[in-house]
Amino acid sequence: NSHAHALNTVMFTVEIRQSPIDIVPHQASRDPNLSQIVLNYDRCTSINISNNGHSVVVEFDDTDDRSVIQGGPLDNPYRLKQFHFHWGEKGCEGSEHTVSGNSYASELHLVHWNAVKYKTFDEAATAPDGLAVLGIFLDTGDDHRWLHTITDALYMVKFKGSITDFKDFNPKCLLPSSLHYWTYLGSLTTPPLHESVIWIVLKDPITVSEKQLGKFRMLLFTGEEEDQRLRMENNFRPPQPLKGRKVRSSN
Ligand SMILES: Cc1cc(=S)c(O)co1
Numbered sequence: 001n002s003h004a005h006a007l008n009t010v011m012f013t014v015e016i017r018q019s020p021i022d023i024v025p026h027q028a029s030r031d032p033n034l035s036q037i038v039l040n041y042d043r044c045t046s047i048n049i050s051n052n053g054h055s056v057v058v059e060f061d062d063t064d065d066r067s068v069i070q071g072g073p074l075d076n077p078y079r080l081k082q083f084h085f086h087w088g089e090k091g092c093e094g095s096e097h098t099v100s101g102n103s104y105a106s107e108l109h110l111v112h113w114n115a116v117k118y119k120t121f122d123e124a125a126t127a128p129d130g131l132a133v134l135g136i137f138l139d140t141g142d143d144h145r146w147l148h149t150i151t152d153a154l155y156m157v158k159f160k161g162s163i164t165d166f167k168d169f170n171p172k173c174l175l176p177s178s179l180h181y182w183t184y185l186g187s188l189t190t191p192p193l194h195e196s197v198i199w200i201v202l203k204d205p206i207t208v209s210e211k212q213l214g215k216f217r218m219l220l221f222t223g224e225e226e227d228q229r230l231r232m233e234n235n236f237r238p239p240q241p242l243k244g245r246k247v248r249s250s251n
């Protein structure tokens with residue numbers, strides 16, 4: 001009898017540019033050719049806020065170049081698609097990138113995609129120069145005067161799969177005073193971990209209060225219909241091997 005030979009080829013992806021990483025400032029090379037980054041968010045259109053079971057996400061209208069990031073390591077403008085956060089269960093950890101081994105309480109990711117070279121976000125998300133993610137550290141201290149707009153809406157997206165309108169929010173209010181940054185080539189930090197991200201991590205954190213951060217920890221990983229309720233916390237990936245990559249520093 002004939003043997004059915006299944007041609008099951010096993011595919012291995014070689015992971016050489018994974019994120020996040022530990023950033024060691026004095027090992028980063030100051031690159032005079034690195035211009036400042038420019039954020040043109042004034043005409044941004046926020047649409048909704050949702051809980052996707054990994055984080056809380058605010059999405060934007062990315063059908064044209066109304067809100068883009070450019071300059072720095074980027075060859076062309078990248079369109080703002082969404083922003084989301086990563087956080088811990090207590091103040092001392094929660095960020096994804098670390099600085100000389102030190103974590104911040106949380107990290108905000110503003111996700112942009114290269115609409116000049118690629119037709120859709122999904123196509124860009126698998127290309128080596130497809131995405132540009134701006135990372136901003138959150139430190140704990142005083143209340144952040146604008147973050148309450150987001151934390152006041154979190155009760156509406158407590159459960160995985162929940163979504164609600166979230167209009168007229170401009171994330172420019174979440175930026176620190178300085179746009180000095182580190183940049184390196186990396187990946188998404190959640191599955192499918194595509195190696196498609198040009199990372200731009202701001203050196204200066206913003207400050208938010210423990211009370212405001214605590215509201216993120218009331219979110220759930222689980223859906224309303226599930227009997228198990230799992231608090232959404234520690235949704236951060238630990239630092240990954242640098243594998244010889246160079247981190248550059250803006251002036
Ligand atoms: C697209 C995207 C980017 C990041 S950094 C994330 O955590 C999830 O999805």
Ligand SMILES: [Zn+2]
Pocket residue numbers: 084085086109189
């Ligand atoms: Zn992220």
